[in-house]
Amino acid sequence: MLDIRFIRENAQIVDEALRKRGYGITVDELLSLETERRGLIQKVEALRNRRNIVSDEISRLRRSGEDASALIAEMKEVSERIKGLDEELKGVDGRIRDLLLNIPNIPHSSVPVGEGEEDNVEVRRWGEPRSFDFEPLNHWDIGETLGIVDFERASRIAGARFSLMKGAGARLERALMNFMLELNTSKGYVEVFPPILVNRESMIGTGQLPKFHMELFRTMEPELYLIPTAEVPVTNIHREEILNEKDLPIYYTAYTPCFRREAGSYGKDTRGLIRQHQFNKVELVKFVKPETSYEELEGLTADAEEILRRLGLPYRVVVLCTGDLGFSAAKTYDIEVWLPGQGRYREISSCSNFEDYQARRAGIRFRREGKKGTEFVHTLNGSGLAIGRTLVAILENYQQRDGSVLVPEALRPYMGMDVIR
């Protein structure tokens, strides 16, 4: 969330940011509540101060055996007033928090202004899409013909948007997971394997709740949420902590399954592995000092890109425009991989700098060496990479006329085979 003091002093900047994102709200109501809040605080604190002074006085009188009943009577009334004001303040605080939790991050100045996907800006390309001397197939045709993915039985087991990987298909999921984790850890990311069910506070910390509850699977008794991305548990590793400056930056990488309701995407990518309720992903997460976070975003994106390069998969990088930017992000690069079966680039990684937005929600701070007080860290994360979509890209880019699929060089040690047939 944003700093209420920042909003107070920069209302027009925040309103402008909301407008660029296509939000039809302003901070007017928030500001008047904030004024009300401060007025209440001043009133209630003056009364508390009075009560503290008089309580000491009462204590002294009682010790010396004098009568304090008049003061006690007065304080009884003061306490009642404090109680009333406290309740009022609590109500105002609650309303301010509700509003604050629903205001998105402010886009970085380098983010292009635009309304949607079509306004995202390509920043670079790598690799040449392969030219086929036959008609390239969709990954679901390739996968079903090879018998390595079974959609029909998956839907019997769980329903639409689930998949059952078999044989070399299951092996490929595992190979990709190991390949990615090993590459990431070799660069200094610490491997973690976190809970994939998390509590409400964690979902609020990274920004999925309260606004996007429709996207999440939830359990009852106890109320827990299935993670839509490892970003949630991994960023929350340091929730409510004060880190030491010398501990930063902290890099984590995590493999987890991810679960998404995909509410509102009916009819989109109904066939194949592109859009599933459950998918595997390896994630990269960073906790850094504010002054380095944009440099770190470039590094994070480069780390994700390297995975595609090593797999020989052509891709492009786009910077998301203000209208397409995620709720908590200040800047995001999407990496899109070339899919011959679709004849276009599709998102395979999303690398974002959240600046202090998540850190403020989650209470993740650090203390500078020799300085008083604390600051919020900057958090970043990106897929490195979405495993299901990487598998799709391999099937489509490495398919051969006879229906077999070559295994990319880098993956062969993990697959134990050169070709899937």
Next chain:
RNA sequence: GGAGGGGUGGCCGAGUGGUUGAAGGCGGCGGUCUUGAAAACCGCUUCUCGAGCAAUCGGGACGGGGGUUCGAAUCCCUCCCCCUCCGCCA
């Protein structure tokens, strides 16, 4: 799931309803001493909110929330977490 025992500052650990933001210790920082270091000694060591240009002043925080009271770390209720034993279980 059943029965008990606990949650206090970076850590360990005191704490009688009334100068206890909290003894003492450890750790950390600064200083004295020393050729240097150690030891010893001295001092300093939480976060947060509000007012103010500032110096500074005031409020709050002893797992979370509520209650009793003029006043709560201390009493009561409730939730969460940890530990031990029993049961169950991958």
